[in-house]
Amino acid sequence: MRPVHTYFVATTVVGLAVLVYWLVQTNHSIRTDSMTPITTQPHHYNAESHHPTDGPLTPATVVVVGAGLAGLVASIEAYRAGAIVTLLEKERNVGGNSAKATSGMNSVHSEAQAARGILDSYDAFEHDTVRSGKGLSDPLLVKILTSDAPDALKFIESFGLKLDSISQCGGHSFPRTHREGPRPDGKPAPVGWDIIKALKDYIANSVPSASAAGADKPSITIVTNAKMLDLIVTSDTDSKEVQGVKYSQKTPEGAEEILEIRSDAVVLATGGFSADAKNEDSLLREFAGHLAHLPTTNGPWATGDGVKIARRLGAELVGLDQVQIHPTGFVDPKDPESAVKFLAPEALRGHGGILIHPLTGKRFVDELSTRAVVTAAIFSNCAEAKNHSLLVLNQEAVDRFDPATIGFYTARGFFQKYQGAEALATSKGFDVREFENTLASYEAALTAGRDAFGKHVFPVKFSVDDTLYVCTVTPSIHYTMGGLKINGAAEILDATPYSPSVYHPQQPRPIYGLFGAGEVTGGVHGGNRLAGNSLLECVVFGRIAGQRAASIKDRDVRGLNPNTYIPLRLRSSQQLGGHIRLFRFDLPSYNATSGMDVGQYVSVRAHINDQPVIRMYSPCNRPDERGALDLLIKVDPKGGVMSTFMNSLRPGSLEMEFQGPHGGIKGLDIENRSSPIKKIGLIAGGTGIAPMLQIIRSIFHHQRDDIEINLIYGAATPEELVFRERLDAAAKKHPNFKISYTVDSDPDAKWSGRVGFVDAALIQQGMFAPSDDIKIIICGPWNMCQAIKKTLPTLGYTNDMFYSFM
Known part of the structure; x- marks a missing residue:
């Protein structure tokens, strides 16, 4: 033989x-498929022909909890896949923290990058995300995030937006953070707000509610002032199945009414817990108590409701101790001790802003390092100044960013305007010559291609005669990287593994009918999130969660x-x-x-x-x-x-x-x-x-x-x-x-x-x-x-x- x-x-x-x-x-x-062409009509696979049809085989009922970007995207995608969707939002208005986003949304291989000759790549984007995350990111989730980025950008732009202004934010090796350019009418162009408005308008004008569509037709119904209290679950020793949501809502008379809605699937898009420092069950105090004293850029709604409720159900948690401090929350001169800070977006530095010590006028960090690095530099260099630093832009940086938005910040009292370095230094009380040397050293580093802090990207030139815009900033709790653990299908995983007698002992299992997207989940960003990856995560995993939830009844x-x-x-x-x-x-x-x-x-x-x-x-x-x-x-x-x-x-x-x-x-x-x-x-x-x-x-x-x-x-x-x-x-x-x-x-x-x-x-x-x-x-x-x-x-x-x- x-x-x-x-x-x-x-x-x-x-x-x-x-x-x-x-x-x-x-x-x-x-x-x-998150690569499906955007249409206003739902589609589905037919069991016999496998060709898209005009409607689902068995319409699913889907509840989405949280009406930020992830929740809106999940609702739209579930509707387009043929589901009857109820979107619950505990606040009076939709948008959440997504509406406050100002830096933009990341993508590679975009038309805007191509027009500027930016030779970015999937691999570079993936590498930057993992490196920023300190090796704690889930490699599969990062690969999905970066791979789906071009399609996610097209999805957002399909609602009438044009994100063609690009900046290179901290931790990025290429300019890839996309936002709107300055508007012709001179009004501000806040990217998060405009994205939320575009999606909300689409639902209001192009999608019927259940009452208008009929009980068995695809629809989206938004219910505000509806706070989730619990998940409706059936379970046995081998599995759990989510079948709806219990929530509270105020009656017209002001009483609280406890309601429930049964569904085939639930998508949690309830956000993180960055404003959860004072609640009795505070996740912030439990997992990152050493940071709980810091101010936050988040709205009061960011209390981790979805994480807490799914945790009680037995969902697996990941990285809850990984809390991001944004280095630049505006210090309002009228209320400097406020516990809530308005965000000074990273795109301000991405378009050329520099950080200087408020007492000496000297730079102390590469402004385009990761948020973690810049924050640590402020804490170590500016402690005697209450961890305050000054963010300085010249007219070129303002023009590149958005003059209308800078005008908005100025009207709120955040920015002050000075004509030349001497005027700024005199006003702030530090040595004029020292500050002029700071600007001269920056100009020399730009010519040399690198400065003493390792900075090698210099978006604008500075001179002592520039018109300068200055604000005071301080590190603030901004984002919680940890949350509910999901797999690549946006399924929330059970902390209890499959039975060792049947499955590999370490293999987690999904909680049937429960999906997650956005900041309520963990694993994508690891130990530190890159600017522009939050909006991207909401779109990528919101689309996945919505599409998958809609197909759950097709057994x-x-x-x-x-x-x-x-x-x-x-x-x-x-x-x-x-x-x-x-x-x-x-x-x-x-x-x-x-x-x-x-x-x-x-x-x-x-x-x-x-x-x-x-x-x-x-x-x-x-x-x-x-x-x-x-x-x-x-x-x-x-x-x-x-x-x-x-x-x-x-x-x-x-x-x-x-x-x-x-x-x-x-x-x-x-x-x-x-x-x-x-x-x-x-x-x-x-x-x-x-x-x-x-x-x-x-x-x-x-x-x-x-x-x-x-x-x-x-x-x-x-x-x-x-x-x-x-x-x-x-x-x-x-x-x-x-x-x-x-x-x-x-x-x-x-x-x-x-x-x-x-x-x-x-x-x-x-x-x-x-x-x-x-x-x-x-x-x-x-x-x-x-x-x-x-x-x-x-x-x-x-x-x-x-x-x-x-």
Whole structure:
């Protein structure tokens, strides 16, 4: 017999994969397409044709709590996907802190960047976000945030806004924070306020309320002065399901009325807890008590309601001790001790503002460092000045930012205007020559390209004769990076993991029907948020949450079609070991299944260099699992055209198309206890483990302890046995499951197991003897499958006893 090589070949039929924890079960989470063209009509996938239709198959009722940007976006997207939406807001008006945003919204590869020749990239944006977050960010959420940024910007601009003014804010390696430019009529252009107004106007003018649309038609109804009190939940020992919201509302007579609304899904968009210092259940005092004495830029509504209520339900929390201090809250000369500060936006520094010591007139920091760095510099350098510093702009910086907005700030008393350096220094009481030296040193650093603080981006020039605009600023609590933990599908996760007897012990599970977007969630920003990422996060994850919540009732939808190629959105790509990666694709609906039976496969098509390329992959998903499909692919420098192309895709891509199911293993009916098959032998090479995992997990799921399973799992090297740990754990729990391993080579000499190819001796050692109740299944590289098919008859196995995917 010739040796059988287990090394993966990119063009072979390999398995449609499994998440890292996939051995026995997986959750139903998906993301729907946030790349869908913006339309005013809802659309949905039809179960039979898989073509968009004019309405949903089963309209979902969705409650969105919180009417800031994330809540408005989630409501609009849920409506467009065919849902009946109720938007609850505890304040009298919509907008929340989003309406106060002034720096802008980040994006890459925008028209505005292209017009200025800014050569930004996804990778640079991702790197800046992770670096700013001090390594505490969730890498998948950051990748989704940055990948979806161009589409999020187009989404906002589709409501009649033009965010074509760009600044380079602190921590960014390129100008990418988009806001409105100065208005022709000379009025201020506050970006957050204008975005909220545009979305609110769209709902008011283009979307019917439930009373106008009819009880079974897509709609959005906004209910203000409605404070969420609790979630309506059904639960058992294995799962929780959110079915609505309890809330309070004032009657016309002023009494408080307790109400509830039942729904299929709830989206929490209730914001953070930056103004929660005085409440008895204060999250700020509990997790960051050392900061609770500082002023805040947040409105009084930012009390963490959604976090507190979901926490009582058992939701997983992440990073609640990570609270961002914004270095520049305006100090109002009329009320300098006020606990609430109006924000002096980072874009003021992004357009050229500099920070100086209020007693000496000297600079002390790179103004375009991250917020954390600038804040620390103010605390360490300006303590004797009550942690106050001066923010100075010249006329060029004012013109670049927005003269109308500066006029608004000046009218409120925040800015004072001086003609020349001497006038400013005299007014503030520091040495004129020292301040003139400060400006001269700045000009010299601009010419040299770097200053003593490491600054290398100098938006404007300063001179001693400039017209100068000056305000006093101080660090203020601005944003809470921590909150409810979500996955890439905007599902809020349960702090209680799946049962160790069924799932990998460390794998969290989603709370069914509960989604989150915006500052109520954590994980995106890690230990520090970049300016412009807050509005972006609200749009990206608000769209995901709304779309996914709207599809929750489509339980019987088959996500694939055997006759039609359907594009599926790439949610994530994860390296498991060696060159093996896991690619997760979302089915069209939250609850859609693949429509496959155990042992079937799909064809996957991509257009590469204008040519269609098709490969076949075996599924790992159990037939009853919902929402997503995963591909397990080996990607190496010598990989094939399809694997190389797939590895180049970023989350959000719709370039992979799926068709299926196809084929099947004859006689493999795991649910049928009268089936004659009682022994299943599995021989997997490399990523050929994927369909074997589907079979193993299905047997465990249906509690078929009467079926014995023997697995031979081979790979090129030990590190490519990516599911060994989980398989070993399963074998300890299930006496009917036994495993043998082998590797082609052991380059690091750390492998204590068998080294060598799958041969007749290993098959005789690791497989069941030939019998009428056996089925042997083979998947892996073509050479391996062909050799084993020739070997098995020599060992007494008849053709009906084995099946090969190749």
